[in-house]
Amino acid sequence: MKNNYRQELEELKQKNLYRRLRVLEGNEGTRAVFEGRKILLFCGNDYLGLSRHPRVMVAAHQAIDRYGVGARSARLIAGTTEAHASLEKKIAEFKNKEAALVFGSGFLANLGILTAFADKDDVVVMDKLCHASLIDGARLSGAELRVFPHKNYEKCEEILKKCTAPRKLLVTENVFGMDGDRADLPALIRLKKKYGALLIVDDAHGTGIFKKTSPGSTAHFSKGIDVIMGTLSKAIGGLGGFVAADQELIDHLVNFARPFIFATALPPVLCKAAREAFCVIEEEPGLLKKLWTNIREVHQGLTKLGFSLAKPESAILPVILGDEGKAMAAFEKLLAHGLFIPAVRYPTVPKGKARLRITVSAAHTAQDIQTLLKAFKALA
Numbered sequence: 001m002k003n004n005y006r007q008e009l010e011e012l013k014q015k016n017l018y019r020r021l022r023v024l025e026g027n028e029g030t031r032a033v034f035e036g037r038k039i040l041l042f043c044g045n046d047y048l049g050l051s052r053h054p055r056v057m058v059a060a061h062q063a064i065d066r067y068g069v070g071a072r073s074a075r076l077i078a079g080t081t082e083a084h085a086s087l088e089k090k091i092a093e094f095k096n097k098e099a100a101l102v103f104g105s106g107f108l109a110n111l112g113i114l115t116a117f118a119d120k121d122d123v124v125v126m127d128k129l130c131h132a133s134l135i136d137g138a139r140l141s142g143a144e145l146r147v148f149p150h151k152n153y154e155k156c157e158e159i160l161k162k163c164t165a166p167r168k169l170l171v172t173e174n175v176f177g178m179d180g181d182r183a184d185l186p187a188l189i190r191l192k193k194k195y196g197a198l199l200i201v202d203d204a205h206g207t208g209i210f211k212k213t214s215p216g217s218t219a220h221f222s223k224g225i226d227v228i229m230g231t232l233s234k235a236i237g238g239l240g241g242f243v244a245a246d247q248e249l250i251d252h253l254v255n256f257a258r259p260f261i262f263a264t265a266l267p268p269v270l271c272k273a274a275r276e277a278f279c280v281i282e283e284e285p286g287l288l289k290k291l292w293t294n295i296r297e298v299h300q301g302l303t304k305l306g307f308s309l310a311k312p313e314s315a316i317l318p319v320i321l322g323d324e325g326k327a328m329a330a331f332e333k334l335l336a337h338g339l340f341i342p343a344v345r346y347p348t349v350p351k352g353k354a355r356l357r358i359t360v361s362a363a364h365t366a367q368d369i370q371t372l373l374k375a376f377k378a379l380a
C-alpha cells in the first residue's frame, strides 16, 4: 500500500515538531539515567512523590500477593473486587461526593463521561485549553462543541445564553495541565446554576495538591460541581482514572460509559496502591507543605534569574519560549547540565507557544532545586 506517512513525519521534523521516545533507565522518581548520564527530572506529574512512597509500595506488593497482576475481566463481568469498592468509597469521601467510579485511565474516564452524558442533540461548552481527552470525548459524543477563550467566562456566558439544546455540559479543567493556572470555579458554578448546565471539572492536576478546605480544591466546591473527574496517575502516583458524583450520575456511567463497560477493569493492585496514596495524603500533611515550599522556591529562584513566570497556582510552572526550535535547543542545553525537561510543543500547546513545562514535586530536595536553578542560569 502506498502512503504518505514518511512525508508527514518529514514535515514534522522540518517544523521542529517531531517526537521520539527517550528511554530513561533506573527511574527513581526524580532521578534517572539517560544515555549513560545521571539526570534530574523536573517534568513528571508525581507531585507528591507517592509513586515510590514506602506505604504505597507495600500496599501494592500485598495486593499482588492477593490478587495477582491483572483484573481478568471488565467490571460488569467478573472484574469488580473489594479493592475497587474500597478505592471508590475513599475517592467519594476525598472529593465530598456521594459515589465514585474508577476507569482504566483518566483519558478513558473523560471519553466515558462525555459520551455518556451528551449526545447529538446536546451542546458541550468547553474552555479552549481543555485536555485532548475532553475534546475527543466531546467529538465522539456527537454533541455540538462550543469553545470559549481560556477562562473568559463572559464569552462562556454568551454561548450558554444562546443554547437551546436540551442538555448543556459545561466543561473545564481545575488546574490547566500545560499552563498550571486554575479555573475560577465559583464563576463556573454561578453560570451552571443560571443556565441549568451540568458542570464537569477535570481535576487531573489538582487532585492531591491542595488542602481539602483550600479554594484550589474541587472537594471544597463539591456541592456546586456535578462531576469531578481525576486521575490516579499524577499526584496519586499510579495509574487509572476516576469520576466522583451523585450516585445517580455514577449509575448512569455504569450503564452508558462505553470505556467502562467494554474495557478490562483497573487491576486491583493499582486500586490498593491508589487507596493507600489517598490515605498518605490525609495522614502525612508534611508532604503537601514540602510541595508548596518547593514550588515557591523554584518560582522565586527562576524569577530572580529573569524568567517571566506567572504567579504559581499549582505544581506546574511553564517557562514559555514561543518558538519550537528555541524550546528544543533549551531542552538540549538543560540536558547538558543534567536536567531533563522536554520541550512541550504543538499540538499539546498552541503553535508558537512552545515551552519548558517545569513540574515540582515534594520528592525534590533543596539540592535538586539548586541544580535546577544553576542550569537555568546557564540558559538565561
Ligand SMILES: Cc1ncc(COP(=O)(O)O)c(C=O)c1O
Residues within 6 Å of the ligand: 105, 106, 107, 108, 110, 131, 133, 173, 177, 202, 204, 205, 231, 232, 233, 239, 240, 241
Ligand atoms: C487534564 C488531563 N486530563 C486527563 C488526562 C488523562 O489522564 P491519564 O494520564 O490518567 O490517562 C491528563 C493526562 O495527561 C490530563 O492532563
